[in-house]
Amino acid sequence: MDRRSFLKKAGVGTAATATAALAAPAVRAQTTTDMVIVATWPRDFPGPGTGSQRLAKRIADLSEGRINVQYFAAGERVGAFDVFDEVASGNAQAYCSADYYFKGKDPGFSYYTSVPFGLTYAEMDAWMKFGGGQELWDELADGYGLKPFAAGNTATQMAGWYNKEINSVDDLRGLKMRIPGLGGDIMSKLGVAPVSLPASQSYEALVAGTIDAAEWIGPWNDYFLKYYEVAKYYYYPGLHEAASQLSMSVNKSWFSGLPKIDQEIIRASCMVENAMMTAEFNHNSGLYLDKLINEHGVKLRRFPDEVLDEMGVAAEAVFQTTIEHSDLTRRIHESFLKARADLGRWMLLADTGYTEQRNRVLGITV
Secondary structure, eight states: OOHHHHHHHHHHHHHHHHHHHHHSOOOOOOOOEEEEEEESSOTTOTTHHHHHHHHHHHHHHHTTTSEEEEEEOTTTSSOTTOHHHHHHTTSSSEEEEOGGGGTTTOGGGGGGTOOTTOOOHHHHHHHHHHSSHHHHHHHHHHTTTEEEEEEEEEEEOOOEEESSOOOSGGGTTTOEEEOOHHHHHHHHHTTOEEEOOOHHHHHHHHHHTSOSEEOOSOHHHHHHHTGGGTOOEEEEOOTTOSEEEEEEEEEHHHHHTSOHHHHHHHHHHHHHHHHHHHHHHHHHHHHHHHHHHHHHOOEEEEOOHHHHHHHHHHHHHHHHHHTTSOHHHHHHHHHHHHHHHHHHHHHIIIIIHHHHHHHHHHTOOO
């Protein structure tokens, strides 16, 4: 082969190699990061538990394995109420819980689950996204090295299970009740002894007689806890806890070190679960209320106005104590009050006004 032919063939080979290299997909080394999630909820517990597990899977799937998610239900790694400290310390990267369990850290956390005479899901969602609620939550959680996200909502709740009828405030006095957060504080002012227990332990406590009443969420969850076996009176409305927002809070230092795309995957996954869980609760609660009444003889009762009015007085007293904690707590409360007033006026015309008249015309009743 002469020199000219060799160079010509070599040039064709080099060009072909370059073309093939350009056409081949780029292969990048994929780095992974571990994300340990600890939860307050039992594994496979309907609603909060299954929703948190769904959220964990969504993060892993959307990141295509870049985020190696390990999910631990209550008691599998730490206790149900130890998740906050586990993540704040950096021993885990995220928790799924309800932030009012941590009001001992700062009462301001209660506002980000639910407070007495608080916000419905639609109102909470509006406050968080457009009324300054998220920014204040970020400021509060930042003091503990956390970045919080709304990651679920129970929708409107019931007032709880009682082993006797409640016809007046006097009937509440002396009762021991499983009820957390500021709701427990207002019931205390009505003579109830509030007890903070994980939901999984409240049934046994009712059976043993160590508590006389319990509130959890609503018909769907309460059905699976089998409260109907030991307390037949089921009360509404749940003014102590209108619609509880659930959270995923992540260790802020860990989160800040993630690539932007993975930060957005976590943020978006939480937003999706926030909507999914609420829809799931709304779908199931009516179905399971029928089961409780028709299959298990549960007696549905509305709290008398006298009791609800006294709850309102007690709530104002609790708020006055709460806002004395810090300037930040006061600012959270003031922002909450503005949202409740502004959104409440609109909802009275919109959602409430519409559903009341639609149901009246169509004859839809409880």
